[in-house]
Amino acid sequence: MEYRPLGKTGLTVSVAGLGCGGNSRLGLGRGASVADCVAVVRTAIDLGVNFLDTAEAYGTEAIVGEAARAHGRDRLVISTKAVFGTGDTAATVAQKVEASLRRLGLDHVDIFHFHAVAPAAYAHHRDVLAPALLKLRDQGKVRHVGITETSPADPEQKMLAQAIEEDPWEVIMLAYSLMNQGARRHVFPTTARRGIGTLLMFVVRNIFSNATYRAEIFARLVAEGRLDRALVADGDPLGFLTAGGAAESLTDAAYRFVRHTEGVDVVLFGTGNKDHVAANVASILRPPLPAPVVARLQDSFGHLTGVGLDRPGPVTA
Template sequence: MQTTTLGRTNLTVSRMGMGAGGPSRLGQRTGNTESECADILRQAFDAGVNFVDTSDTYNTEPIIGQAIQGRDRSRIVISTKKSTRRKEVTPKTIEANLHNSLRNLETDYVDIYSLHGVVPQDYDYLVSDVYATLQKAREQGKIRFIGITEMFNEDMTHITLRQGLEDDLWDVVMVGFNILNQTAREAVLQKAIQNNVGVQVMFALRKALSQPEYLKDFVAHLIQKGEIDPADVDMQNPLGFLDASTASLPDVAYRFCRDEPGVHVVLSGTGNPDHLAANVASFQRPPLPEADVQRLRHIFRNVVSTTGQSMIEGPRA
């Protein structure tokens, strides 16, 4: 497994990170027992993955706590988050949630603690009223680095993270980026490189990048919206030009994100051992041919209205 340094944190991290949220939640939502979910993580650790991302709302922190037992904690990078959408966020709720996360994870510190799903209208309040609590927790040794994540399906032009990178308060950011929506390249990644900020990518794999038939409909929809030039694609096989050595659309999706300048960790979530093995194999493969990368950049260069999951996305009413 390839590793890199996570920006100014100087943490050594695997290029693939285990995402403990998403539709699977390590298999909790597909019928796995807690023990089987923990085994998925152990399989990932054994394959060289040392980065795992979770949240107070995923109910997977206790599973991670089980899976890290008996392993060298200093070699595992744990990122957890406090949701900023589901209930009021105050210094007291941050302190309580961090305490619960440490208990659930069975550790005395987390490597990265992030404010999660921050929408633009909440950003100023969180900085003025909550950020100092995160600094205090860092001084106490409970967290090592402070992060922020965006609500990508509502903030597809990255307003929150653009502001966050201007303020330069955050050691790590989690950004939505994939083949179908590459807006983060200019909006986030270039500034992250300048500031030496660690970058986790979420949304690398979406429905349109895992289901070829849906991809055709999706491309047709984006052509209709004027975001893709019909002269650039074969409507019957939009990505048929890709090198024959690519294993699958997910394989292409992960490698495209992995090798984007400024990206350190790409999150991948599953509760299936075979699926996990295939994902690990993708991250171990060489870069995509440069001609394919440039064509993917060109085709989807103007897409701004979708994350690749649904044809109707955007801010909540």
């Protein structure tokens, strides 16, 4: 495993992080037992993954907490999140943080994020809710404060464009993939300059695993004038990634493309299958794609925003 600093938080994190939500939710999405879900977390930890991300909405906080207590809480970085509305108050923040800690069975969490914040709700989170989270940080219940975007509803990342220029955010979670590269130009230069940690979600989606769906998306992009028709003239415009041997699969290419983008700290992956944990980690740890391949991906798709955010990736990804 490779490790790196998470912005200026002082935390050292694995470049591969286990996301405990999505379709799989560690296996809960397909009816797996708690023991089986804990085993998925344990498999990741045994491979050197020390970053675990969960949330109130995922229903996996108790599983993460059980795994952490059993397999070395002190060597893990645990991140959780909760959704707040504009009607919520400072008291709500304290209540939700305490509830998360009870479910986790821990006395503190390393990062607590405001979850899926829409542009219109950002000012309320910054001005009304964040001061309450900072008080909890002073009390030691939260070590660092973060914010995550609502990617499908904010594909141009308008909320983050404002948040990364302001206090108190120490960590952000954002959508970034080889079909959704906007953050490379509009987010990462600022987070690097200001020392804000970055966590990537929406890295692998059905557009990379489902050829029929991918063809539908490309056809729509061409019809909308968002993609050069010449790119689809010979079939799948991503086919060159595997045909030329640059990557083992499109999923492998997707992980490697984002992992080696400057400004990226943690690449989150999710699965409910122990056998797929190692495959995901292996892709994240592989060398960068060849420079001409990266340039081709940037030239062909770098202008797109929000592509592939409308369907989640496969449960096994």
